[in-house]
Structures are given as C-alpha cells and as structure tokens.
Amino acid sequence: MGADGGEPLQNGAGADDESMPPNEARALTAGEKPPELMEKTANGETEVDVEGVDSGAPEFCGLTKEELMRYANDPFWVRLRWVLLAVFWLIWLAMLVVAVVIVVLGPKCAPVQKLDWWQKDTIYQIYPRSFSDDSGDGVGDVAGIRTKLDYLKDLGVRSLWLSPIYKSPMRDFGYDISDFRAVDPLFGTMEDFDGLLADAKERDMHLIMDFVPNHSSDQHDWFQRSVRREDNYTDFYIWADGVGGGPPNGWQSVFGGSAWTYNAARGQYYYHQFLPQQPDLNFRNPNVVKEMDDVIRFWLDKGVDGFRLDALKHLFETEDLTATEPRLPNTTDSDWGAFNHTGVTTDLPETFDVLSGWRSICQEFEDKDGEHRRVTRGW
Ligand SMILES: [Ca+2]
Ligand SMILES: [Ca+2]
Known part of the structure; x- marks a missing residue:
C-alpha cells in the first residue's frame, strides 16, 4: 500500500508512464524508493515511508513478456534479424571459400626429407x-x-x-x-x-x-722400400735433395722444427708435416x-x-x-x-x-x- 493510498507500483514504473517506452524509464537502483513513496516534512526534508515496503528486495525493471513480444514481432526488427543472420552466414561462407582457395593455390611446403x-x-x-x-x-x-x-x-x-x-x-x-x-x-x-x-x-x-x-x-713396408728405391715405391714419399748443406727449403713441421729429415741410406731428405717418424x-x-x-x-x-x-x-x-x-x-x-x-x-x-x-x-x-x-x- 502506497503512503498516499494511491495505486500500487508495477515493475518499478509509474502506472501513467505508458507514453514512455518502458526501456526509456529511469531504472531504480536497489533500495531506492519511487517518488510516490516520498513526502515532504515540515522543514522541507524528504522522508520515506517504508511501511509495507520490502526495502531489501531487488526491483525488476525489465520488459514484460507482452512488451518483449510486441517488439520482437515488429516487422522492422524481424527484418533486421534476418538481414544480420544472412550477413553472418555470407561472411562465414566467404571465409570458408578463401581458406579453401589459399590451401589449393598457396605454395606447397617441401616434402619432409628423410634423414639418413x-x-x-x-x-x-x-x-x-x-x-x-x-x-x-x-x-x-x-x-x-x-x-x-x-x-x-x-x-x-x-x-x-x-x-x-x-x-x-x-x-x-x-x-x-x-x-x-x-x-x-x-x-x-x-x-x-x-x-x-x-x-x-x-x-x-x-x-x-x-x-x-x-x-x-x-716403419711401414712402403717407406722401407722407398728408402731402398725399389720399383713402384721410389716416389711413394716426398724425397728431395738438400740445398746448401741443409734441407730443401724452410717449411716447418706442425709438431715443430724442419719438415724435412735426412735419410742417410737413400742420401736424400724426406718430407713430413708431423713427426719425422710420419713421412x-x-x-x-x-x-x-x-x-x-x-x-x-x-x-x-x-x-x-x-x-x-x-x-x-x-x-x-x-x-x-x-x-x-x-x-x-x-x-x-x-x-x-x-x-x-x-x-x-x-x-x-x-x-x-x-x-x-x-x-x-x-x-x-x-x-x-x-x-x-x-x-x-x-x-
Ligand atoms: Ca687391454
Ligand atoms: Ca701431405
């Protein structure tokens, strides 16, 4: 019952708000009282008569089913829904076609190489x-x-x-x-x-x-034969005469010293990049x-x-x-x-x-x- 004994509230909106679309009426927040429940005191302060009102209950401010159906069946909204649905599927179909085209026409990856x-x-x-x-x-x-x-x-x-x-x-x-x-x-x-x-x-x-x-x-048999200048083995290794009483040139061994060693049996120097024992x-x-x-x-x-x-x-x-x-x-x-x-x-x-x-x-x-x-x- 309202404080002034007026009509009861309907869904948080005044009964004479029919001229305004329900979704345009100001919504009340939880605990806020509609103007019908407000009255002026002698000193101008606003007071609220809370008698008979459940101030803790949430107020429902949405559309009623009848109002919802009235807008849902409006030809404008019906057409808009169908247009949006058609646009959605057209875009979806276009993306599918583009994906297939990319797969078919795109450059192919090289086949996976089988590693040995x-x-x-x-x-x-x-x-x-x-x-x-x-x-x-x-x-x-x-x-x-x-x-x-x-x-x-x-x-x-x-x-x-x-x-x-x-x-x-x-x-x-x-x-x-x-x-x-x-x-x-x-x-x-x-x-x-x-x-x-x-x-x-x-x-x-x-x-x-x-x-x-x-x-x-x-100690290899090939070298021993080469020292003796046996056929086929004479030039098996790199032999050279000395120059000026020394090795054929100044090339160095990886392991140090001259890369040439004199072999008295053959009377020549032989070349070794590493040890003298490695001709x-x-x-x-x-x-x-x-x-x-x-x-x-x-x-x-x-x-x-x-x-x-x-x-x-x-x-x-x-x-x-x-x-x-x-x-x-x-x-x-x-x-x-x-x-x-x-x-x-x-x-x-x-x-x-x-x-x-x-x-x-x-x-x-x-x-x-x-x-x-x-x-x-x-x-
Ligand atoms: Ca062993
Ligand atoms: Ca060599």
Missing part, C-alpha cells in the same frame, strides 16, 4: 687406448669396446667413431700407421674387430673408422692413390659405415720446393703456426680430386647394398 643415419645419429668418438680394457693389461682394447655397446646404446649413441686401432709403433698414439690393413696387437686382433662390427650391426649401430691418409709410419705419402703418385683406394675398399668390404678423414688439408704440397710461406702478422718465431700455409703445404685444390675418388668408392658400395650411405667426413 649419418645426418641424425649421435656419433660417439671412442679413443680405444683409454676406453675399456678387457685383457687386463691396463690399456683399452677392441674387446673392451664390445662389452660397452649396450651401455653406449642405452646412452642414445647410434654411431661410433673409432680412433686409430691400426698396427703402429705408437710414436703418435696410433696416427703413425705401419699397416693400414691390420689391428695393432695392443688393441687385439682382426677377429676382435670383426666381432665388434658384427655386434654393432646387431644393435643397429654404425661404425666409422679413423682414416689417416696423409702419412704412414717410417708424408706422395699423393701425386698414382700408385699411392691406388694403394689408399684399396685400403678404403678393404674396410668397406668388412662392412664399416664410413671414415673420419684425418689431417685432410695436409694431403698435398706444392711441387715448387722454392715456394715460401708468408709470415703471419705479429709473429716473430719460427713455429708452424707463425706462417700462412694455404696453397703451399695445406689446402691445395688437388685434395678434392682424391677426395672425390674416395667418395666414388663409397658410392660403389652403396650401389651394391642399396640405399645405405657410406660417409667420408673430415673433422
């Missing part, structure tokens, strides 16, 4: 001397490596790079090879190696051999190239998966023994590192011809046994 084993394998270098000793003599060996294959595979290793195990006087820890086709007794036997290779293949692991083509040991092979001699090709074939025939090529940039030297190597800036000593060797004793373009030949030999084996790649890599 040498491109994706984790390659683990094994230094046999210190890796695992099976014989108990304190030096690692091939049989010791065999015992660790499961361990290596558990680590995620899929390819092994074996540092030199060839027969060697060990003046340079196996990088001075006296027989490129034999296993040094320190590391075991060829049967041990064959067993290692078989075990690796059984575990789907690959084996890469260290290959040291630049030089041999001075450089003469890759300008086709017989040397053929011998090393055969070494590559020997190990590929056994089933190895590739080679790590050692000291490749040292393979060739210029034939002009009068060529000098320019000194690098800010150097005064005579060490190998004080000179620019490019084009004189390192990085000669002839290297690519030999390398290409080794690559072709690997290709022969790939063609024989299908897609399995054999790799030659320099590190």
Whole structure:
C-alpha cells in the first residue's frame, strides 16, 4: 500500500508512464524508493515511508513478456534479424571459400626429407687406448669396446667413431700407421674387430673408422722400400735433395722444427708435416692413390659405415720446393703456426680430386647394398 493510498507500483514504473517506452524509464537502483513513496516534512526534508515496503528486495525493471513480444514481432526488427543472420552466414561462407582457395593455390611446403643415419645419429668418438680394457693389461682394447655397446646404446649413441686401432709403433698414439690393413696387437686382433662390427650391426649401430691418409709410419713396408728405391715405391714419399748443406727449403713441421729429415741410406731428405717418424705419402703418385683406394675398399668390404678423414688439408704440397710461406702478422718465431700455409703445404685444390675418388668408392658400395650411405667426413 502506497503512503498516499494511491495505486500500487508495477515493475518499478509509474502506472501513467505508458507514453514512455518502458526501456526509456529511469531504472531504480536497489533500495531506492519511487517518488510516490516520498513526502515532504515540515522543514522541507524528504522522508520515506517504508511501511509495507520490502526495502531489501531487488526491483525488476525489465520488459514484460507482452512488451518483449510486441517488439520482437515488429516487422522492422524481424527484418533486421534476418538481414544480420544472412550477413553472418555470407561472411562465414566467404571465409570458408578463401581458406579453401589459399590451401589449393598457396605454395606447397617441401616434402619432409628423410634423414639418413649419418645426418641424425649421435656419433660417439671412442679413443680405444683409454676406453675399456678387457685383457687386463691396463690399456683399452677392441674387446673392451664390445662389452660397452649396450651401455653406449642405452646412452642414445647410434654411431661410433673409432680412433686409430691400426698396427703402429705408437710414436703418435696410433696416427703413425705401419699397416693400414691390420689391428695393432695392443688393441687385439682382426677377429676382435670383426666381432665388434658384427655386434654393432646387431644393435643397429654404425661404425666409422679413423682414416689417416696423409702419412704412414717410417716403419711401414712402403717407406722401407722407398728408402731402398725399389720399383713402384721410389716416389711413394716426398724425397728431395738438400740445398746448401741443409734441407730443401724452410717449411716447418706442425709438431715443430724442419719438415724435412735426412735419410742417410737413400742420401736424400724426406718430407713430413708431423713427426719425422710420419713421412708424408706422395699423393701425386698414382700408385699411392691406388694403394689408399684399396685400403678404403678393404674396410668397406668388412662392412664399416664410413671414415673420419684425418689431417685432410695436409694431403698435398706444392711441387715448387722454392715456394715460401708468408709470415703471419705479429709473429716473430719460427713455429708452424707463425706462417700462412694455404696453397703451399695445406689446402691445395688437388685434395678434392682424391677426395672425390674416395667418395666414388663409397658410392660403389652403396650401389651394391642399396640405399645405405657410406660417409667420408673430415673433422
Ligand atoms: Ca687391454
Ligand atoms: Ca701431405
């Protein structure tokens, strides 16, 4: 009941508000009383008669169902709804068409390349001397490596790079090879190696051999024959007469000192980029190239998966023994590192011809046994 005994409120709006659309009438906030409930006091203050009014109840100020339906059925709003619906679906359809056109006409991604084993394998270098000793003599060996294959595979290793195990006087820890086709007794036997290779293949692991083509040991049969000037071996190494009672030129060894050592038995100097016990092979001699090709074939025939090529940039030297190597800036000593060797004793373009030949030999084996790649890599 209103304070003045007037008509009760309807939905928060005055009964005589019909001329105004309901949604344009001012909405009352919760707790606010309509003007009909307000009256003036004697001192002009406004008071509210709250009797009979639940001041805590929320007031509903929205449209009635009848009012809502009247607007919903208005032809203008009906048409507007249909137009908006049509526009929505047209935009949706247009986006679908554009997406299909982009997919059909857009540039295609390159097919995913299937990586070969040498491109994706984790390659683990094994230094046999210190890796695992099976014989108990304190030096690692091939049989010791065999015992660790499961361990290596558990680590995620899929390819092994074996540092030199060839027969060697060990003046340079196996990088001075006296027989490129034999296993040094320190590391075991060829049967041990064959067993290692078989075990690796059984575990789907690959084996890469260290290959040291630049030089041999001075104990190699080839060098001994070359000292004696035997046929076919006379020019197997780089021999030269001395100049002025000294070496043929001032080229330095990587390991220090002159790169030339005099051999009294032959009466000439021989060239060595590394130790005097590591004479450089003469890759300008086709017989040397053929011998090393055969070494590559020997190990590929056994089933190895590739080679790590050692000291490749040292393979060739210029034939002009009068060529000098320019000194690098800010150097005064005579060490190998004080000179620019490019084009004189390192990085000669002839290297690519030999390398290409080794690559072709690997290709022969790939063609024989299908897609399995054999790799030659320099590190
Ligand atoms: Ca051992
Ligand atoms: Ca060389």
